[in-house]
Amino acid sequence: MSDPALVFDSVGKSFGSYEAVKGISFALERHELVSLLGPSGCGKTTTLRLVAGLEMPTRGRILLDGADVSTLSASQRDIAMVFQSYALFPHMNVVDNVAYGLIAQRTGKREAHERARAQLELVGLAGYEKRLPSEISGGQQQRVAVARALVLEPAVLLFDEPLSNLDAKLRRQVREDIRDLQQRLGLTVLYVTHDQSEAMAISDRVIIMKAGRIEQSGPPSSLYNEPASAFVADFMGDANVIEATTIAGPDGQSRVVLDGLPLGTELPAGMTVDVMLRPEHLRITDAAREAIGGTIRRASYLGAQCEYRVETSLGPLLLIEQGAQRLRSEGESIAITIDPHHARIIERERDG
Amino acid sequence: MFWLVVAAAASVLPWYAVAPANAASSGLLLALGGSVAVLPVYAVLLALAGIGVGGGGGGRAAQRLAALASFAGAVWILVSSGLQGTPYDPALALTLSNQPAVGWGAGLTVVALLGLGATALARAGMMDGDRFGAHLLVLVCAILALFVLFPLAQILEAVSRPDETGSVLAGLAGRLGGREIWGLTCLVDGGRCGMVWNSVGLGTAVGLSATLLGLGASLFIVRTNAPMRGPLRLVTLLPLVTPPFVVGLALILLFGRSGSVTLFMYDVFDIRPSRWIYGPQGVWLAQTLGLTPLAFMVIHATLVSVSPSVEEAAQTLRAGRWYTFRTVTLPLIRPGLANAFLLCFIESLADLGNPLILGGGFRVLASGIYFKIVGAQADLGEAAGLGLILLAISLTVFLLQTVWLRGASFVTVTGKGDGGKFGELAPSLKLLVGGVTLIWGVLIVTVYGTVIAGSFAQIWGRDYSFTLTHYLDAFDVISGPHGLVWSGGAWNFFFTTMWIAAVAAPLTAALGLLTAYLIARRRFVGRGVFEFAAMMSFAMPGTVIGLAYVLSFNAPPIEITGTAVILIVAFISRNMPIGVRVGLAQFSQIDPSLDEASTTLGARPGMTLRRVLYPLMKPAVATAVIYAFVSSVTTLSQVIFLVSPRYDWATTYIIGLVENTNYGRAIAYSVVLIVLLIVIVALLQLILTRTEFRRVNTKSTGETQ
Structure with a gap:
């Protein structure tokens, strides 16, 4: 098996006294699309720029195709990047933009233009060669930016929130296009976004970052179903997080009890824990036994589902009822049950 | 590697500007001959060649050491003869303290050493190892050190020389503390005040009046729909292509003893002609008229960047027009007003022409320096003292401007997508603004009308009949037996001015913009200091630069007095900050993700x-x-000490004519200069901005956290 395409070996980056990236390690396998996901300020963009060579690490090593590139400048690394603003050169037409990188690397002008044209055809922009960037639509500009990066056949292709300048409808279309292109050409891609649904939709793996560190990484499904922390649970979709204490049960197995509802756990007794419950795993039931009582405070009808904010003795809970025909009214009293298999119980983080 | 080759080539060129007696001329031979001045340089070069041939080996520490050695070598070449600037005496033996000025060999070696140093710095990891950036930085720093800091040091040195009794303190006191500098007798018994008070008072008055006029004109153009706004805009630009003292000249023609207004008043109202225009009031009027366009441009830029939606918001909150202006608009443009005031203050301090021709007995620091150098009481030390004080005031104001106004700009607070249009001004304000602008417009038109009329009048004040004599005197061309002959008296100065300004302008602009590039787009240690140093020469009054250059460059190590080079260098270092400023503004408009x-x-x-x-x-x-071209052509204060019979300047020629009261020819020459500048500016504008691009998006990416 060959080397990973990209390796981060305890890479850190400080700006003055501020540590933006705090010694993170991860690897990117070939033909894999990995997303860096996190709130703004978490260091994901800095991480991407470290890969690109637009920032130099203050510690650690960056390996590209097995070779240490930590001190190489961006122009010497075998990467290409699609910028958030696309960064198309406004004074060059589309084909000159795409051929730019080839010409920078001493490819002959004729050949560079030929390859640029072929690339434009691949992204469906044949016929737009002579237009200026200001003369094409936002979606087309985005595709030019992708073509400009792809034509260099980089070892790793970087995307910096490429969809944030598109409107909601187009966004879904373009992200499917990107995923399609990546799988068709077997590209290795590192993709930065702050939108969890975007990350889940296109990634083989997602790396969640928080305050300069990697919080958790894995395939989208495992992050969603087995979040390692309340932060991850909350960031990957909606979650109800309830603080509780584990107690020893009669059978020796410890458990937490939520409003009379017992949930078993592997953790020892006497521990402060977070119980994480996805809104769609809460069910409205008719039985009052082994259920949490509550009152609907806010009800929203969203078409495919109904969303309720319910006042309970555990605090407010978000609950989603799928496929419901009718919206329950606000003020209605309901009983809620929890599927014990879907409840995730982990030790509470100290820094909260 | 490249720089080593350059150094090798330099080693066979004549080291010094004049060949020393009884010694070899090339650097290599001098070194072999055991010259203490040259030997260390070649020792450094050999050591560097060792590292260089080793393929840039040695760790970062070694590279840092190499950089240090290169710079030390370059500095050694320049300072080995001492900083006192003792002239070379060919009769004495060639020693460390008796060296001729730097020649091609030494000069090129300095460049090569700087290049080697820059390469080593890049290898040591500066700017992430980018050689291009490192070279650029070293180049700009070297120019600043050599042509800004070194001359400043020379002023300090001249001020702190011991006096006749050998006392440094007494020398300092005499040069910096005299009564003609600080005296306050004007407050008591109608005597004369010290030059410091005169300069500061004049600067404040000019700053205030120019700012007010500029504000009025900006409001008039941006916020009213009165007619004549287009032509007014053009008129506001006129003074920018006018040598500043031309306004003063026009005032003499109007209000002088035999001025047209004066004589008219005499004829009609029997008011006796007097010399009232000569003195602070005359200088104030001339400078105000000359500097208002500057204030206008600054305030205009701030005013148009105020988002209309803020004012609309104020009005939806039930604020009246006048209240809105007072509580929203005015506070938002306050940084612009302060900036305009300070700029006009600095320019007023630096102006030499108007105090010279209109000042009479009223003396300011700039004219004081002039008389200390060319007058009967010539004393370079005292001139340096005045220069130091002038520089201190100017730099203080400049510091104030940078520190105080940095981040004081509110114009970008609002989000994007502002639409709306500017609200109307309150009627009373509209009237006021219109009135102020009208007065100013009338004055400007009168001044320029007078200038043009004066250039065609036989003898202004006495004989107004039409003549072309003045033009012919200056710019006659006759066809002689060998083709055209430039027989007019002004051609010589004219050609010199044009070619030197034409050489200096692109260099100035390039250096300024590249410096802006370093500041805006590169990260390196000491960038803040670098930016300040690069902008500082903007606050150096032209007379001070001239004086400093006289002190610095008429003896070894660098002897360029009386050449065209000294003029070019003076222009570059004085006008570079404008390039930096323009460049920084433009860079902030270009999305860094494009780079x-x-x-x-x-x-x-x-x-x-x-x-x-x-x-x-x-x-x-x-x-x-x-800008670089125009300000080089129209400056007087910068060139007045640096011109030589061979390289004389248009403005100094005109001032000479004024001093001989040859107003007709002086004005004719000024008119030609102004018209020509307008044509050249228009042409340059056309050539340099042929293609303009619409920007796709200037929105910046999710920035570095």
């Missing part, structure tokens, strides 16, 4: 600069080149 995109596509910084940034910077390039 980054270019870099990630494999382009080196040089290619990024050439293919991406330069095309987008064209408007700034045009502005910088035009």
